[in-house]
Amino acid sequence: MKMGFKAFALFLIMFTPLATLQQPAYAASGLPVLSMVNQSQPDKVFLKKARKGDTLFTIIKREGFSQNHWSQIIQAQVLPKKFVISQGLNFRVGTHKKSKAKEVKFYDAHKSQAYVIWKSGTTAGVFLAPVNFEKRYKQVEGHLKGSIIQNIVDHTDDTLLAYRFLNAFKLDAKMRNLQRGAYYSLKYEDLYDGGLRIRSGEVLEASLEIKGQLRERFFIPTEEGGAFIDLQKNQDNKLLYSPVNYLNITSLFQKRRFHPIKRRRVAHLGIDFELPLGSPVLSAEDGTIMKIGKSRGAGRYVVIEHEDGVVSYYNHLNSIEKDLEIGDEVLAGEDIGTIGCSGYCTKPHLHFAVKKKGRFIDPAQVIRTYSAIQAPVIESTRTQLLRDFSDISETTL
Ligand SMILES: [Zn+2]
Numbered sequence: 001m002k003m004g005f006k007a008f009a010l011f012l013i014m015f016t017p018l019a020t021l022q023q024p025a026y027a028a029s030g031l032p033v034l035s036m037v038n039q040s041q042p043d044k045v046f047l048k049k050a051r052k053g054d055t056l057f058t059i060i061k062r063e064g065f066s067q068n069h070w071s072q073i074i075q076a077q078v079l080p081k082k083f084v085i086s087q088g089l090n091f092r093v094g095t096h097k098k099s100k101a102k103e104v105k106f107y108d109a110h111k112s113q114a115y116v117i118w119k120s121g122t123t124a125g126v127f128l129a130p131v132n133f134e135k136r137y138k139q140v141e142g143h144l145k146g147s148i149i150q151n152i153v154d155h156t157d158d159t160l161l162a163y164r165f166l167n168a169f170k171l172d173a174k175m176r177n178l179q180r181g182a183y184y185s186l187k188y189e190d191l192y193d194g195g196l197r198i199r200s201g202e203v204l205e206a207s208l209e210i211k212g213q214l215r216e217r218f219f220i221p222t223e224e225g226g227a228f229i230d231l232q233k234n235q236d237n238k239l240l241y242s243p244v245n246y247l248n249i250t251s252l253f254q255k256r257r258f259h260p261i262k263r264r265r266v267a268h269l270g271i272d273f274e275l276p277l278g279s280p281v282l283s284a285e286d287g288t289i290m291k292i293g294k295s296r297g298a299g300r301y302v303v304i305e306h307e308d309g310v311v312s313y314y315n316h317l318n319s320i321e322k323d324l325e326i327g328d329e330v331l332a333g334e335d336i337g338t339i340g341c342s343g344y345c346t347k348p349h350l351h352f353a354v355k356k357k358g359r360f361i362d363p364a365q366v367i368r369t370y371s372a373i374q375a376p377v378i379e380s381t382r383t384q385l386l387r388d389f390s391d392i393s394e395t396t397l
Pocket of ligand 1: 251
């Protein structure tokens with residue numbers, strides 16, 4: 001099966017309006033920056049890859065920055081405390097011919113922004129700059145040999161992209177029994193800066209044959225994030241909304257799984273959403289605040305009671321909404337806190353759990369793929385796409 005006309009046209013409809021987003025100039029960051037590096041693009045750029053064991057410091061040193069430069073960069077207090085450099089991470093080195101200035105640009109893994117570390121003579125600094133990525137669209141398809149992750153990595157050399165593909169199906173498809181030879185396809189963005197491929201962007205369409213049936217998911221971007229949806233199905237039958245605006249599920253509900261910290265098999269009675277520290281956490285439905293607290297395992301947490309004996313749990317929060325109190329009524333999609341790593345936790349994430357009539361149930365069965373605040377946009381876009389979709393099929397016939 002190939003990308004048909006229908007799918008391609010749909011794809012154009014979905015992504016054309018987004019290309020015109022205006023990016024503010026570097027200077028808008030309000031940070032003290034050296035004007036010649038700040039204003040002009042480098043004359044020459046090279047793409048480089050982080051090596052095994054690299055840290056920000058080892059890379060900067062290799063690029064000819066001195067200890068004195070490094071001190072100035074640290075003093076600027078612009079870089080995040082934990083600056084993770086993984087092996088193979090792309091970064092861009094640029095040189096300015098006239099001023100002999102040099103810059104090393106590290107791209108954010110999620111947002112369209114980058115840290116630009118620069119030096120000119122004995123002066124050095126760092127600033128956060130928006131990146132106006134050029135997007136190129138790619139498609140990969142095939143029939144499964146081995147694991148789905150391995151198949152996608154073989155084609156794209158991009159593990160994150162492979163996990164992103166799986167996220168399209170995690171909430172509403174059982175993928176345990178994928179058959180050898182099953183068809184899969186994905187369309188995704190590759191992000192370029194100054195003609196160099198930096199990293200992959202969003203997976204826009206994902207198809208997977210599960211037990212002989214082709215399942216298709218489309219990514220609908222929203223102002224807050226976005227969600228994968230099945231065009232043919234609305235999600236009105238679901239009890240709750242997603243507690244986050246962007247689904248990056250790293251752990252599903254499992255009666256038994258290996259616990260990375262306790263190092264033994266324990267049940268995982270919720271879903272983990274891994275998102276950047278400080279991302280909003282939202283109430284999954286209208287309800288009443290039942291508990292607000294802090295514990296060794298769950299960290300800072302909130303519990304909300306909804307109708308029909310349904311209760312939702314939000315653990316590992318970084319912060320809890322200031323005025324929130326036990327007994328307060330909250331609306332679906334209301335901010336209750338932010339993503340954090342309090343309690344037993346290795347990476348910022350939300351552990352989200354649902355109890356029904358006193359027992360933990362699999363949240364995947366009851367939550368929509370989008371939050372309540374995204375619902376109007378997602379639902380209207382889905383309807384619009386369906387309509388366009390049928391218009392296109394008519395014209396092709
Ligand atoms: Zn969890």
